[in-house]
Amino acid sequence: MTPKRKPVVGGNWKMHLTLAEAQELGSEVRNRLNSYAAVQTLVFPPFPFLHAVGQRLQDSAIGLGAQDLHVEKKGAFTGAVSAEMLVSVGCKWVLVGHSERRHVFGDGDDLVANKLRVALAAGLKPVLCIGERLQERQAGDTFAVNRRQLRAALHGLSASDVQDLVVAYEPVWAIGTGLVATPEQAQEVHADVRSAIGELLGIAFATQVRIQYGGSVKPETAAGLFGKADVDGLLVGGASLKAEEFAAIVRARNA
Ligand code: PEP
Numbered sequence: 354m355t356p357k358r359k360p361v362v363g364g365n366w367k368m369h370l371t372l373a374e375a376q377e378l379g380s381e382v383r384n385r386l387n388s389y390a391a392v393q394t395l396v397f398p399p400f401p402f403l404h405a406v407g408q409r410l411q412d413s414a415i416g417l418g419a420q421d422l423h424v425e426k427k428g429a430f431t432g433a434v435s436a437e438m439l440v441s442v443g444c445k446w447v448l449v450g451h452s453e454r455r456h457v458f459g460d461g462d463d464l465v466a467n468k469l470r471v472a473l474a475a476g477l478k479p480v481l482c483i484g485e486r487l488q489e490r491q492a493g494d495t496f497a498v499n500r501r502q503l504r505a506a507l508h509g510l511s512a513s514d515v516q517d518l519v520v521a522y523e524p525v526w527a528i529g530t531g532l533v534a535t536p537e538q539a540q541e542v543h544a545d546v547r548s549a550i551g552e553l554l555g556i557a558f559a560t561q562v563r564i565q566y567g568g569s570v571k572p573e574t575a576a577g578l579f580g581k582a583d584v585d586g587l588l589v590g591g592a593s594l595k596a597e598e599f600a601a602i603v604r605a606r607n608a
Pocket residue numbers: 365367523527528529530531567568569570588589590591592
């Protein structure tokens with residue numbers, strides 16, 4: 354029997370937009386996708402806009418998430434935002450280990466693992482991002498790098514600890530570059546990621562965990578990616594900033 358995994362598509366707004374633009378985009382995403390029950394839709398606005406965008410999404414099916422979190426609860430950590438703060442402004446989701454956090458801000462495997470635990474403890478649903486760099490792919494290390502990142506993040510956790518986990522496979526060479534992985538490239542990594550999750554957390558959990566692909570997804574490439582057996586959704590950066598494009602990507606699920 355084919356497992357039922359509801360597709361999940363997230364829009365990562367990164368460090369873009371003003372408050373008014375973010376509110377407008379939130380409303381537009383809601384108008385276009387609230388009734389589209391075939392896909393679970395999430396948005397990840399910048400920290401200062403979370404509460405206001407959350408108000409635009411109130412009582413809708415669109416989930417609100419943050420792009421990162423700090424591991425401490427409170428204290429002298431200038432510029433940082435805690436999991437409790439995110440919960441208090443209405444977040445239900447959080448990205449953990451996005452490649453820009455790993456490679457621009459230097460979040461290592463240990464910090465990512467810690468952030469995952471802190472998110473879970475606060476009741477936030479994590480989207481754990483993993484992915485290899487171009488030189489790692491060229492060296493034939495794609496599977497090994499993704500397995501290492503998974504192992505580091507999930508070490509010591511059980512399937513019941515991470516019930517709502519979503520994993521996003523985002524090859525670093527495809528993020529923001531216009532170079533999208535082919536559906537076949539995505540599928541072969543997703544299948545290996547699922548098998549690695551099975552080894553770490555059990556086959557039953559691996560069969561139902563959702564694995565998103567992310568990296569330069571556009572409306573034209575979304576349907577091909579959705580067509581692969583182990584691609585359960587997409588994480589979208591640039592194309593999520595235009596409601597029309599983002600909605601076309603979400604709706605490509607049934608195309
Ligand atoms: C991302 O930020 O997760 C992402 C996939 O970005 P883009 O779609 O712009 O490559």
